[in-house]
Amino acid sequence: MVIRDAETKDVSRILEIVNYEILHSTVIYEYKERILEQQLEWFEQKQADGLPVIVAEVSGRVVGFGTYGTFRTRPAYQFSVEHSVYVSHESRTNGVGKQLLTKLIELAKENGFHVMVAGVDSSNQQSFAFHKKFGFKEVGTFKEVGFKFDKWLDIRFLQLILD
Numbered sequence: 001m002v003i004r005d006a007e008t009k010d011v012s013r014i015l016e017i018v019n020y021e022i023l024h025s026t027v028i029y030e031y032k033e034r035i036l037e038q039q040l041e042w043f044e045q046k047q048a049d050g051l052p053v054i055v056a057e058v059s060g061r062v063v064g065f066g067t068y069g070t071f072r073t074r075p076a077y078q079f080s081v082e083h084s085v086y087v088s089h090e091s092r093t094n095g096v097g098k099q100l101l102t103k104l105i106e107l108a109k110e111n112g113f114h115v116m117v118a119g120v121d122s123s124n125q126q127s128f129a130f131h132k133k134f135g136f137k138e139v140g141t142f143k144e145v146g147f148k149f150d151k152w153l154d155i156r157f158l159q160l161i162l163d
Helices: 008-024 036-048 096-110 125-133
Strands: 002-005 053-058 061-070 080-087 115-121 137-148 151-161
Touching (some): 002 096, 008 061, 008 080, 036 053, 096 125
Antiparallel strands (some): 061 080, 115 151
């Protein structure tokens, strides 16, 4: 497995991973699949903002990606980031997520960030346990802030102090 910076050519595979989650899970609180133009715009904005998008590649195929971005836009939040890690449904439990999050934490530290935040759907016990293994601590739950698949969704927030 190779962890590397994403390139424009990877965006269509990133889109496939994202759209699978939109359609089949509560990992992403969206209803409609994204289109390539939207995902390219997202990628280009990450690049323009100097924010990482990394991919995990196995045998030449992207099997997951990770990124982080602004937690909140006000200046006092400038040392905090919120991250995302997505692994294709066919590549889970192979250590892909572990390698992606390890690299994101390393990049956040190198770039002078102090806190990394994760928002995890409360039904996603695997993601919650995954983050706990990295030392993330649960800091709160927002009840019924999302609605998808005809049910209210709670989101749990975790944080990792990077220093």
